[in-house]
Amino acid sequence: MSVNSRNGRDTILVTGGAGFIGSNMARALAADGWRIVVSDWFGTGRKWLNVADILLDDVIRPEATLAWLEDNHRRVEAIVHMGAISATTEADVDLIVERNIRATLDLWALSTRHEIRLIYASSAATYGDGKDGFVDDETPEHLARLRPLNAYGWSKLAVDRRIMDDVRAGRATPPQWAGLKFFNVYGPFEAHKDDMRSVIHKIYPTASAGEAVTLFRSHDPNYVDGGQLRDFVHVADCVDVARWLIGSPGVSGIFNVGTGKARSFADLARAVFRAAGREPVIDYVDMPERIRNAYQYFTEADMTKLRRAGYNADFRSLEDGIQSYVGDYLAKGIAL
Numbered sequence: 001m002s003v004n005s006r007n008g009r010d011t012i013l014v015t016g017g018a019g020f021i022g023s024n025m026a027r028a029l030a031a032d033g034w035r036i037v038v039s040d041w042f043g044t045g046r047k048w049l050n051v052a053d054i055l056l057d058d059v060i061r062p063e064a065t066l067a068w069l070e071d072n073h074r075r076v077e078a079i080v081h082m083g084a085i086s087a088t089t090e091a092d093v094d095l096i097v098e099r100n101i102r103a104t105l106d107l108w109a110l111s112t113r114h115e116i117r118l119i120y121a122s123s124a125a126t127y128g129d130g131k132d133g134f135v136d137d138e139t140p141e142h143l144a145r146l147r148p149l150n151a152y153g154w155s156k157l158a159v160d161r162r163i164m165d166d167v168r169a170g171r172a173t174p175p176q177w178a179g180l181k182f183f184n185v186y187g188p189f190e191a192h193k194d195d196m197r198s199v200i201h202k203i204y205p206t207a208s209a210g211e212a213v214t215l216f217r218s219h220d221p222n223y224v225d226g227g228q229l230r231d232f233v234h235v236a237d238c239v240d241v242a243r244w245l246i247g248s249p250g251v252s253g254i255f256n257v258g259t260g261k262a263r264s265f266a267d268l269a270r271a272v273f274r275a276a277g278r279e280p281v282i283d284y285v286d287m288p289e290r291i292r293n294a295y296q297y298f299t300e301a302d303m304t305k306l307r308r309a310g311y312n313a314d315f316r317s318l319e320d321g322i323q324s325y326v327g328d329y330l331a332k333g334i335a336l
Contacts, residue, residue, distance in 0.1 A: 016083030125153030226266030258301025
């Protein structure tokens with residue numbers, strides 16, 4: 001995919017660009033030929049390794065992002081906004097408002113004012129328990145019915161609703177905008193996420209040693225132990241959707257990003273064992289009571305809307321995605 005810039009706009013700003021999805025976005029877009037500016041905090045850990053191999057045009061702190069954009073907006077073609085508090089267990093709601101809602105709406109206003117395209121991370125957490133399905137219907141009526149199970153999901157839904165209110169009311173918007181409702185994303189460069197990293201990353205060391213891995217028991221009679229279902233999607237597929245959108249400036253909207261096929265945690269564990277060349281051994285433990293009432297037993301992206309918009313690439317199966325993740329990274333001892 002080649003750079004498709006307007007009037008010398010050759011730069012893409014990736015917020016959260018040293019994070020999991022953000023660093024994968026930055027790497028792919030740099031390979032496409034864009035000048036990449038990353039906005040992120042690095043702290044004292046090894047998060048910098050996520051971007052160590054990428055040619056970066058600049059690195060800025062999140063609190064300096066708006067000022068940087070005001071000074072450099074003429075060169076920026078798009079903002080890929082992945083920066084957020086992504087922990088579904090975060091209890092500081094004021095912090096979530098600041099980092100997830102306020103930061104996104106500020107970028108929305110700036111992108112509108114300076115005619116910069118904006119692709120931002122929404123989430124499948126907006127769907128709550130899924131009783132209203134997982135269709136990426138962006139009408140205000142549908143969005144108003146959704147009931148997220150945690151403050152993180154609420155923050156993403158609040159942004160979606162505000163943006164769609166602007167669109168429906170005919171207010172000014174960026175020249176292209178897209179909210180991506182990511183489902184359960186896994187893949188390289190997630191190690192820094194600690195407890196929020198994928199189950200694949202968590203259980204691989206145990207599975208590769210041929211020892212028993214631990215999954216949650218089901219506390220819903222409709223699901224067997226390990227039978228809780230998720231739409232697990234490889235991060236490279238999420239990146240490809242964003243790259244396609246950047247190459248398709250006429251497409252805007254809120255879109256699900258998943259495989260469209262729910263799989264069980266037991267399926268996931270067995271795939272990790274197979275990728276590690278081991279026989280599956282799985283034990284089950286009770287789910288902590290503090291998360292039982294906010295637990296999703298089933299998620300599955302309806303991908304009709306993205307397909308109708310013109311996206312026709314295949315998504316990796318769970319087995320293929322895990323095989324590549326294990327074979328290309330985890331089995332090689334690359335702690336990413």
